[in-house]
Amino acid sequence: MSFAKLQELKTIHDGGGVRIPPDKTVPLTPRVRRLLDSSPVRRMAAVRQLGLVSLVYPGAVHSRLEHSLGVYRLSLEFLLSLQGDECFRETISEQDASAFLVAAMLHDIGHWPFCHPIEDMDLPGIPRHEERTSLLISTDEIKNLLKSDWGLSADRVAELILGSATDPSGKIIHSLLSGPVDVDKMDYLMRDSLHAGVPYGRHFDQDRLLASLCLDANGESLAITEKGKTAAELMVFARYVMFSEVYWHHAVRSATAMLQRALWLSRETLDINQLVQSTEESFIQNICQKNENPDILMIRNGLFGPQRNLFKRIAAFDAKSHPILHKTLAGLPYKNLVRVSDCFAKRLAKKTNYDIKHNEILLDAPPKQREIEFNLQVRCRDQFGQGEYRWRSLTEISPVTESLAHQQFDCLVKQVRVFGSHDAFAAVQNTTGLEEILLEASSDALG
DSSP states (O other): OOOTTOHHHHTTTTOOSEEETTTEEEOOOHHHHHHHTSHHHHHGGGSBSSGGGGGTSTTOOOBHHHHHHHHHHHHHHHHHHHTTOHHHHHHOOHHHHHHHHHHHHHTTTTOOTTHHHHHHHTOTTOOOHHHHHHHHHTSHHHHHHIIIIIOOOHHHHHHHHHTOOOSHHHHHHHHHHSSSSOHHHHHHHHHHHHHHTOSGGGOSOHHHHHHTEEEOTTSSSEEEEGGGHHHHHHHHHHHHHHIIIIITOHHHHHHHHHHHHHHHHTGGGOOHHHHHTOOHHHHHHHHHHSOOOHHHHHHHHHHHSSSOOOOEEEEEEOTTTOHHHHHHHTTOOHHHHHHHHHHHHHHHHHHHTSOOOGGGEEEEOOOSSOSOOOOOEEEEOOTTSOSSOEEEEHHHHOHHHHIIIIIIIIIIISOEEEEEOHHHHHHHTTOSOHHHHHHHHHHHHHO
16 A cells, blocks of 8 residues: 555655754644644643653753654654555555554653553552543544544544554554554653753664564564664664653652652642643642641652752662562562651661651662563564564574563662651761662561
């Protein structure tokens, strides 16, 4: 199937549209503009892509709308590249291609401010952002645009984003939206790196990777040809370093632990419906106007007050050097993590003879699930470029990928961290045996 009639592809080299960093033009047709101007999409302009990261990297204030425009632009490039794959042309119709473009534009509309750390807490009544995405796509405003402008149903677009489609074209499109090499990751790595002012996420060969796109042996998922192997390795490295130095920077994790504790202490007064519909400004106003609990005031002022005042890192424990402690706390439900930190604060107070309050000590434990999975198939030939194609996994032909994605990240970057207020830090900074005390506190709290 040729996509020659798809009007969005015709505009990609015309030069008209909206400009976004870094020096890119996002081509816009009338129907894309109407979707872009809808209220659920416009709300993303008031939600930052990286949330609390801007407390550490001041330039990282770009919006989810900018990212979504970048993802949409890349979706056009993906379609152009994949037209060279016979299986893709035979499976993906022009309507499927339109659905992919729409899903790329709308994939983030369910996010609210700071939603990932809030979701990690698993508080009662807090929806997953995927649920919000499906709900917003089904609103009359979006649903009517999809039907009148694109000839698409809201249910179809939602299932492509959520990965619930079971038909061949639906599976393929979801792999373009969410997979080892997808439009989302390819944009956010570059964009987050650019705005954070670091080089790490921009040092992979995007053009080479795009040129190597194909479908896997079963024709069900995105894969790459052998010429994209090095570019894919560099993308794995980019993700690893961005997590290590930006997303999981210790000060970002401190801010995350503070926000989670403030919400935990405010949980009985939270208006969930208001929270998930908020912009970042209204979210901060909401949590700053409610509750006069001194502990909440201390935390929220440190995050959102006139002076930044983040809790300081007291200790950090990785899975390689501290396997027992890491296994005990990683993936622990948030309510149990609070119980452990409370017991830990009591034990520290007793050991130091200092009045350390519960909410002056915060624990940050990583989730159990992997953040960097890279199950990618590579189409190879023998060393002389002759013979039949063979399919091999990237981790099989690239040991560095396996090392970075698993040993390095899971064992060393995803640390259990202890943070304390400035007073608590001063009281315990020279205390020895913190790991043993924390293990004892875990035993007390968890039985």
